[in-house]
Amino acid sequence: QVQLVESGGGLVQAGGSLRLSCAASGRTFGRHFMGWFRQAPGKEREFVAGISWSGVSTYYADSVKGRFIISRDNGKNLMSLQMNILKPEDTAVYYCAAAQVVGRVQEASNYDYWGQGTQVTVSS
Numbered sequence: 001q002v003q004l005v006e007s008g009g010g011l012v013q014a015g016g017s018l019r020l021s022c023a024a025s026g027r028t029f030g031r032h033f034m035g036w037f038r039q040a041p042g043k044e045r046e047f048v049a050g051i052s053w054s055g056v057s058t059y060y061a062d063s064v065k066g067r068f069i070i071s072r073d074n075g076k077n078l079m080s081l082q083m084n085i086l087k088p089e090d091t092a093v094y095y096c097a098a099a100q101v102v103g104r105v106q107e108a109s110n111y112d113y114w115g116q117g118t119q120v121t122v123s124s
Contacts (some may be wrong), residue, residue, distance in 0.1 A: 001022055001026055001113075002025065002026040002028060002029060002032060002098045002112075002113045003024065003025040003026065003113070004022055004023070004024050004096050004098060004113055004114065005022070005023045005024075005115055006020060006021065006022050006094065006095065006096050006099070006115045006116065006117060006118040007020070007022075007023070007088060007117070007118060008020040008021050008118060009093075009094060009118030009119045009120045010119075010120070010121070011121045011122075011123065012086055012120075012121070012122055012123070013122070013123050014086060014087055014088055014122055014123065014124050015085060015086065016086050016122075017082070017083060017084045017086065018086065018120060019080060019081070019082050019083070020036070020080065020081040020083065020094055020096075020118060020120070021062075021078060021079070021080050021081075022034070022036075022078065022079040022080070022081075022096030022115060022120070023077060024077040024078070024079070024098065025077065025079060026077075026113075026116075029074060029077045029098070030053055030055055030074035031100070032053060032098040032099060032113075033050065033052055033053060033098070033099045033100075033102040033105065034050065034051050034053075034070075034079050034084045034096065034097070034098055034099075035047065035048075035049065035050040035051070035096070035097045035098075035099070035100075035102075035105060035111060036048040036049045036050070036070060036079075036094060036096055036097075037094070037095045037096075037097060037108055038090075038092035038094045038095070039092055039093050039095070039114070039117075040091060040092040040093075043092075045095070045108050045117045046061065047061050047065055047105065047106040047107075047108070048060070048061055048068065048081070048094070049061065049064065049070040049081060050055070050069045050070065050102075050105040051072050051079065051088055053074075055071065055072050055074070055085050057105075058070050059105050061106075062106050063089075064083075064090075067083065067084050067085045067086075067091055068081060068082065068083050068084070069081070069084075069106055070080040070082075070115075073118065079096060079106075081094070083120070086122045087122060088093075088122045088123065088124045089122075090120060090122050091122050092119075092120060093117040093118065093119050093122060094117060094118050094119075094120050095114055095115055095116075095117045096114075096115045097111035097113065097114050097115070098111060098112060098113040099111045099112055106120035
């Protein structure tokens with residue numbers, strides 16, 4: 001069992017930066033593939049970024065590639081998402097998620113555990 005809690009969301013102007021954190025409970029955090037998803041009002045939840053259990057492999061949606069950086073610290077049970085050059089279209093609730101076995105990393109249905117989400121609002 002893994003419990004996830006996101007933090008770090010807020011209001012920022014376009015072009016600014018935010019750093020989201022996902023704190024995990026449980027001793028098996030290091031064995032889970034981790035991901036960030038987001039959901040804007042009226043839209044489906046979409047994949048943002050993912051990271052393998054070792055941190056060696058990372059994956060990004062095309063819309064955030066080059067602007068966002070995902071990382072993890074298994075010793076601290078912590079995952080982060082550094083978001084730079086933010087755009088109004090990045091406005092959404094951001095969720096972290098954990099998967100014991102992941103096939104296609106972009107598929108939300110592959111993830112077993114979810115946090116409650118943190119709001120990110122980017123003003124123009």
